Structures are given as structure tokens and as C-alpha cells.
Amino acid sequence: MQTQISVKAALFALSSAVLFSCQKAENAENPNAIENVNGFISSLPSVEQITPFAERLVTSASSRPASMFAKRLAVSGEGEQYEQAKQFEEQLLFSDDQEIFYPGALVKARTVVDGSYLPIAAPRKPITLSVSLQGKQGTNPSITIDNPKLSTVRTAISGLLEKDFQLPPANISYSYEEVHDEQHLKIALGGSYNGTATQVSASTGFKYDKEKTRFLVKIQQVFYTVDLDIPAKASDFFSEDFDYRTAFGDVKPVYISSIKMGRVLLLGIETSLSKKEAEAKINASIMNKTFDANAEVAYSDLQKSSKITGRVLGGNARLGGEAITSIEQIKKFVTEGAAYDKDNPGIAIAYKLRELGTNETFRTVIYSKYFKKFDTGRISFDLVIKDNLQTIAGQSANTGRGFLRRLNKKNILSENQFFFNNGGTTINIPAYEKGEELSIEFRRNGEDNIIFKLPSSETLLKTLEPLQEGQHLYDIDKNGLVLKDKDEKYILRIGLHNPKSE
Structure with missing residues (x-):
């Protein structure tokens, strides 16, 4: 009796092994068997995307x-x-x-x-x-x-x-x-x-x-x-x-x-x-x-x-x-x-x-x-000028008489003399717009005149865009905006405060 049980067990194990082997062979022959999907998925890469x-x-x-x-749309x-x-x-x-x-x-x-x-x-x-x-x-x-x-x-x-x-x-x-x-x-x-x-x-x-x-x-x-x-x-x-x-x-x-x-x-x-x-x-x-x-x-x-x-x-x-x-x-x-x-x-x-x-x-x-x-309208601001004219080498230089020059769109030039009070001055610049030019000129007796050109209104409006309400364009107390004269011999640090686009 014991021998018969052992023989039956052996036959069952053998048949199970044969069946399992057949299933494995069938799965190997069938590349789309669902049992293989996990391995296939694991072998696939993630889709490639551009780095943010x-x-x-x-x-x-x-x-x-x-x-x-797509072709970029024409925008004025x-x-x-x-x-x-x-x-x-x-x-x-x-x-x-x-x-x-x-x-x-x-x-x-x-x-x-x-x-x-x-x-x-x-x-x-x-x-x-x-x-x-x-x-x-x-x-x-x-x-x-x-x-x-x-x-x-x-x-x-x-x-x-x-x-x-x-x-x-x-x-x-x-x-x-x-x-x-x-x-x-x-x-x-x-x-x-x-x-x-x-x-x-x-x-x-x-x-x-x-x-x-x-x-x-x-x-x-x-x-x-x-x-x-x-x-x-x-x-x-x-x-x-x-x-x-x-x-x-x-x-x-x-x-x-x-x-x-x-x-x-x-x-x-x-x-x-x-x-x-x-x-x-x-x-x-x-x-x-x-x-x-x-x-x-x-x-x-x-x-x-x-x-x-x-x-x-x-x-x-x-x-x-x-x-x-x-x-x-x-x-x-x-x-x-x-x-x-x-x-x-x-x-x-x-x-x-x-x-x-x-x-x-x-x-x-x-x-x-x-x-x-960017806004191409007008911008108003306070121009802060300090008596800090220097040569490129960092030596203090004589300013002489200072003038603010404004050339409008009709090519008409206006200029106003300014004076330093306690080492500086503030000039309000209203409605500065596209096509105009602003410059600071120092006229020095017996020496070359020095002219510093300010950025265009478009450039200033572009700088203004990301700023929070109340921020200065260029804060004179935080390095400000450093200008070079047209001959690149002198530098002048200025501030552009309280900007407002119009």
C-alpha cells in the first residue's frame, strides 16, 4: 500500500513538472503572455522630456x-x-x-x-x-x-x-x-x-x-x-x-x-x-x-x-x-x-x-x-545723482557744472542745470517715452566735457516689469546704476527711484 502511494505521488509530481515546463515553454514562445508584462514594463525607459x-x-x-x-505669430x-x-x-x-x-x-x-x-x-x-x-x-x-x-x-x-x-x-x-x-x-x-x-x-x-x-x-x-x-x-x-x-x-x-x-x-x-x-x-x-x-x-x-x-x-x-x-x-x-x-x-x-x-x-x-x-508707453521716475564722478581707475574727478539734457522725438533739445546739495541732487523725470534721449553732461572749465547717456525708456520699462510695487529701478543706496561716459574714461553712479509706467 505504501508503495502504491509513493508511486502515485511520484507520478503527480512528474505530471506537475511536465505541465509547468510546458507552460513555461508556451510563455516563452508567446511574447505577449500576460505573465511577461511586468518584465517588459521594467525594461522600458521612462519617456524623455526636456529638463525644466x-x-x-x-x-x-x-x-x-x-x-x-510652430511659426511665431507676428506681433507689433x-x-x-x-x-x-x-x-x-x-x-x-x-x-x-x-x-x-x-x-x-x-x-x-x-x-x-x-x-x-x-x-x-x-x-x-x-x-x-x-x-x-x-x-x-x-x-x-x-x-x-x-x-x-x-x-x-x-x-x-x-x-x-x-x-x-x-x-x-x-x-x-x-x-x-x-x-x-x-x-x-x-x-x-x-x-x-x-x-x-x-x-x-x-x-x-x-x-x-x-x-x-x-x-x-x-x-x-x-x-x-x-x-x-x-x-x-x-x-x-x-x-x-x-x-x-x-x-x-x-x-x-x-x-x-x-x-x-x-x-x-x-x-x-x-x-x-x-x-x-x-x-x-x-x-x-x-x-x-x-x-x-x-x-x-x-x-x-x-x-x-x-x-x-x-x-x-x-x-x-x-x-x-x-x-x-x-x-x-x-x-x-x-x-x-x-x-x-x-x-x-x-x-x-x-x-x-x-x-x-x-x-x-x-x-x-x-x-x-x-x-x-514690454510696455512701450511712458515712464516717470526720480533721477538721483551723487557727486561721485570717478575715472575708470577709481580716482575722484571734478564735475564742473552739471546739466540734464533731454532730446525729444521732434529732435528738440532742452537742458537744465542742476546743483549738488549735501553731495547730491534729485530730479523728477516725467513721461519719458520711446524716441527720447536723456543724458547727464558735466562741463568743466579747461577740461573735456563728460556726457553720460541714460538707458532708453523701453529698456527702463522692461526693467520695471518684474519689480514689486514700491521698488526702485536702481536704488542709489544699493549700488544704483553705474554709467560709463561715451569715451569710457569716467563712471558715474546714479539712482532711478519711484518709477511709474504710464
Whole structure:
């Protein structure tokens, strides 16, 4: 009897080994066997992206190949070409075209980088989603979805939202960005999807060939998030063999791991005001968030010199269908329907991506090369001159009599003598504009006259742009601006204080 048992055990072990060997051989012969997908994914590199960098002036050394970019639009006015590569962990989705964007959706990584977002179709295992809404006692905020795809995920989320959840207020954020041209729009938006850029471009109606300043204001109300349970390994996503080598390509794919649901208001502002003037009005009205009488006055002032076009995406049908132009409508957007309920469910307005296999957050780098204009109007400031004339070698020099010279656009020269009091003097320079020239001349008896030319108004306006309110262009107490005379024999340190663009 013992012998019979031993023989049966041996036969069972032998058959199991043979079967396992056959399966291994079959898998080796089938390159698309699902058991091999983890190894294949591990062998793939991450998609290559440009290294992020801050905004910089385009030079022959820094510029990427021109063939990689659309032709730059012709823009009137003074300006220079800049480039920037900005990294985003979360991206705005402002588009009616949303069939690609649901938790668990697989996307080819290269198409995320180029903005086309091509989905990957594959036989899928069940996934589990949960919402960030707080359920009342006994309410399960999660659901498992068999055969996940757009239709089944939508149905499951709709069913999940029928449960008894508490109704929290929306998480509201306000922001705005200047938009320099069409190429800069994706960075200003914070969204790489081509559909988002196309829809926003159509909604704002910006005309980049006009001498205007443009801003994009975003008010985002997040009701809740829908989040995917992260797969322990890549094969947890797939239910059977398929041609994943072709589907994935030569880099690791990505998947949508989280969706923010809510609504968003985008306002396109195209104005004849200077950047600083427009920003002051935007901050005093929309970004004020109180929408009080002062905000209404600031918005009215902004509207007089601007074209303002807005659209709501998400929320209930009445608000979502309105064109937003007035501050009353903006206030109504913020105060009415600012929380989730069954009549105001929200739509996908932002999303996060992860890399399949590593589950690391996929941070999309958006590159843009754009034409950045600067104010070409007028600038007023206080010119501070110290009695600190020196030779290039650093020796003190005689100033003689000092004159401020101003050559206007009609080539008419005016000059005013100035005198030092306690080692310095301050001269107010009003409405310095393009085409004018300012210079400081020292006339010295028995010695050569010395002339220092000040920067042009365009250069000063360009320097003024990034400064905060109250900052000096060049602070005399912090080294100031060092000028060289036209013969480069002398230097003079001056200050340009209290600048104001007009």
C-alpha cells in the first residue's frame, strides 16, 4: 500500500513538472503572455522630456531647433523672444472633449508630452475607485468596476454618487497669468492637452497681432476627487494576453490616477492698460474675493479699457451656459452652486498621471517659446545723482557744472542745470517715452566735457516689469546704476527711484 502511494505521488509530481515546463515553454514562445508584462514594463525607459528651466531670453546657444515649433505669430511693438520649460504635477482640463480622461485610463506617454493623448485599449482587470466625499455612517465611498472603460467607469461613478454623502463646500482657488502669445498659452493654462488649449483659445478670442496686454484669470472650485487604488504591479491592470509590446511602444505608458471634479471659470482679459495697471485692477477686483463696492469700481475701470470674455465649464446647466463678462456674474459663480450636490455634480477639471510599473507621479514638462512684449508707453521716475564722478581707475574727478539734457522725438533739445546739495541732487523725470534721449553732461572749465547717456525708456520699462510695487529701478543706496561716459574714461553712479509706467 505504501508503495502504491509513493508511486502515485511520484507520478503527480512528474505530471506537475511536465505541465509547468510546458507552460513555461508556451510563455516563452508567446511574447505577449500576460505573465511577461511586468518584465517588459521594467525594461522600458521612462519617456524623455526636456529638463525644466525658468523663463530665459532666447539666444543662439539656448534655442532649440526651430523645426520643433510652430511659426511665431507676428506681433507689433517692442519685445523679445523667450522660452521656458515648466513642470506640472497636476494639469488643468478645460475641454468638453473628456472621453480620454477617467481614473484608470491608460495613455501613451509620448502623446502626453506632445499633447495629443492617445489612449491604450487593453483587456482590463477590475479596478477600485473611491471619492473624497465624506459618507454618513455606514456609507462606503468606494466601488469596484469590472472591465473598466469610459462607459463602465462613468456608470459606476454615477451610482456611487447616489449614496448618502455629506455636502462639503468647494475648495476655491484664484489665480491669473499673463499670456504673451499662442505658443505661451499652454504654460499660462497649466495644461498640456491640445484640446484644452484649443478650447481656451476659442473662448478668450485673443488677437495676438494687436498691441494689447492679455491675462487669463482662473477661478477653480473643486468639489471632490475620484481616485484609483494604485496597482501593486503592472500586470494587475490586465486580464489576459494582448499585444502589449505594440500597444505600449518603446517607453513606459502612464495612467490617470486621480481626477478633480468641480467647475472652473476662465476669464480672458485683453486690455490697452499697461501690465502693472491691469494687474492692479485685477487684484483689486477679482482677486480681492470679496466683490465689494471697491472691487466693483476697480472692475469697472478695468472694463473701460479691456475686452473681457469668460466661460464656465462644469456645474449646473444654468451657470454653465452663461457667458461671463460682469463682476456680478463672477460673484454669482463664486457664491451660487459653490458646492457639490446632485443638481451640481461638477465635471473633470484637473487630473494627475502616474507611470505604469513604477507608480511614480508623472510630472509633465510643458515647453514654450514665445514673443514677450514690454510696455512701450511712458515712464516717470526720480533721477538721483551723487557727486561721485570717478575715472575708470577709481580716482575722484571734478564735475564742473552739471546739466540734464533731454532730446525729444521732434529732435528738440532742452537742458537744465542742476546743483549738488549735501553731495547730491534729485530730479523728477516725467513721461519719458520711446524716441527720447536723456543724458547727464558735466562741463568743466579747461577740461573735456563728460556726457553720460541714460538707458532708453523701453529698456527702463522692461526693467520695471518684474519689480514689486514700491521698488526702485536702481536704488542709489544699493549700488544704483553705474554709467560709463561715451569715451569710457569716467563712471558715474546714479539712482532711478519711484518709477511709474504710464
